[in-house]
Amino acid sequence: MKNKHRLLVRQLKKFCPNGEEIPEEWRRLFEAINAAYEASDEDRRLMEKSMDISSREMFQVNQDLRQKEAALREALLRLQQTQQQLIQSEKLASIGQLAAGVAHEINNPLSFVSANVQVLERYLEDFGRIFAYLDKNRHVDTADAESAAGYIQELNKLQDEIDIDGITRDLGELLEETRDGLERVKRIVHDLRTFAREDKGERETVRLDKVIDRALSIASNEVKYRAEVVKDYAADLPPVRCSEQRLGQVFVNLIVNAAQAMADRGTIAIRTYLDEDRVCAEVADTGQGISQGDLLRIFDPFFTTKPVGMGTGLGLSVCHEIIKNYEGDITVTSEVNKGTTFLVKLPAGEET
Ligand SMILES: Nc1ncnc2c1ncn2[C@@H]1O[C@H](COP(=O)(O)OP(=O)(O)OP(=O)(O)O)[C@@H](O)[C@H]1O
Numbered sequence: 391m392k393n394k395h396r397l398l399v400r401q402l403k404k405f406c407p408n409g410e411e412i413p414e415e416w417r418r419l420f421e422a423i424n425a426a427y428e429a430s431d432e433d434r435r436l437m438e439k440s441m442d443i444s445s446r447e448m449f450q451v452n453q454d455l456r457q458k459e460a461a462l463r464e465a466l467l468r469l470q471q472t473q474q475q476l477i478q479s480e481k482l483a484s485i486g487q488l489a490a491g492v493a494h495e496i497n498n499p500l501s502f503v504s505a506n507v508q509v510l511e512r513y514l515e516d517f518g519r520i521f522a523y524l525d526k527n528r529h530v531d532t533a534d535a536e537s538a539a540g541y542i543q544e545l546n547k548l549q550d551e552i553d554i555d556g557i558t559r560d561l562g563e564l565l566e567e568t569r570d571g572l573e574r575v576k577r578i579v580h581d582l583r584t585f586a587r588e589d590k591g592e593r594e595t596v597r598l599d600k601v602i603d604r605a606l607s608i609a610s611n612e613v614k615y616r617a618e619v620v621k622d623y624a625a626d627l628p629p630v631r632c633s634e635q636r637l638g639q640v641f642v643n644l645i646v647n648a649a650q651a652m653a654d655r656g657t658i659a660i661r662t663y664l665d666e667d668r669v670c671a672e673v674a675d676t677g678q679g680i681s682q683g684d685l686l687r688i689f690d691p692f693f694t695t696k697p698v699g700m701g702t703g704l705g706l707s708v709c710h711e712i713i714k715n716y717e718g719d720i721t722v723t724s725e726v727n728k729g730t731t732f733l734v735k736l737p738a739g740e741e742t
């Protein structure tokens with residue numbers, strides 16, 4: 391045996407401490423042991439090699455996974471940004487759609503306010519004539535009966551001519567109407583600004599009925615020729631923690647959809663209530679309803695049954711996204727030719 395395995399050498403040293411030759415009859419046995427040692431060494435080497443390869447492979451897989459995770463993270467971020475843009479652009483689209491209505495809403499009070507101002511100007515001119523007369527006759531000798539009578543007579547004539555009683559009666563009404571008109575314009579502009587301002591979607595404590603009223607006011611031009619609105623708001627409803635604007639966007643969408651679903655004039659019933667720890671708002675219309683097939687698709691982006699230019703089909707998908715984001719639910723039930731009810735449920739927030 392030329393190349394003895396080191397373990398065998400160690401064993402032999404114990405067995406033959408003085409370097410005695412291995413007896414011939416044992417030689418074959420020792421050769422077999424030597425071969426077994428070598429085979430086991432070879433096995434170990436192979437195992438180490440394959441472990442090395444798999445650990446290198448695992449390292450590579452790990453590396454790939456890390457890269458994929460980073461790519462996914464970036465994709466998610468981009469998706470979130472796109473979603474933000476979608477919400478923003480849907481809002482802009484609905485503002486665009488509502489703008490004509492809002493212009494009309496503002497135009498109406500504005501035109502009677504400006505008509506009233508013209509009437510007021512005329513009245514002011516009439517008053518001016520009286521003041522001019524008073525001014526001109528400021529030195530009339532009232533102790534002299536004749537000139538005093540002439541003065542009074544002329545003044546009465548002027549007052550009759552101007553119809554001072556009529557003006558005085560009219561003035562209060564005119565001013566009240568003007569004030570109302572200006573209030574309406576102010577409210578519309580305020581509602582629109584709340585809706586249109588750039589929003590970061592930050593959460594605040596929001597009262598649902600206030601949000602719904604604001605949405606109704608923004609959508610009023612879409613609604614008023616098509617539907618009666620019946621409100622039934624629960625008293626003492628807890629607030630919700632949402633962005634007021636985004637929630638407003640949801641209700642503007644639901645209300646406009648409801649109004650646009652009316653074939654003839656109908657009713658939109660809006661109800662709020664508390665269901666355990668969820669604040670609920672129901673928007674129920676008596677419109678044309680939604681078929682079973684369409685019901686499965688209405689929350690899909692770009693699904694619309696409206697003519698081109700009327701709808702982008704984004705409204706409900708954005709509503710869904712917004713409500714889901716606030717750990718809420720939006721569900722729908724509908725019956726063709728009877729009407730549709732959307733139900734929004736949100737977690738009740740704490741009073742602040
Ligand atoms: N109240 C409703 N009654 C009947 N159909 C409805 C109602 N609400 C939604 N739908 C149906 O769901 C579709 C999708 O609504 P969604 O609000 O997403 O888009 P849209 O109203 O068509 O367009 P927009 O982007 O302007 O809102 C509508 O086209 C309509 O067919």
Ligand SMILES: [Mg+2]
Pocket residue numbers: 643646647701705706
């Ligand atoms: Mg819509």
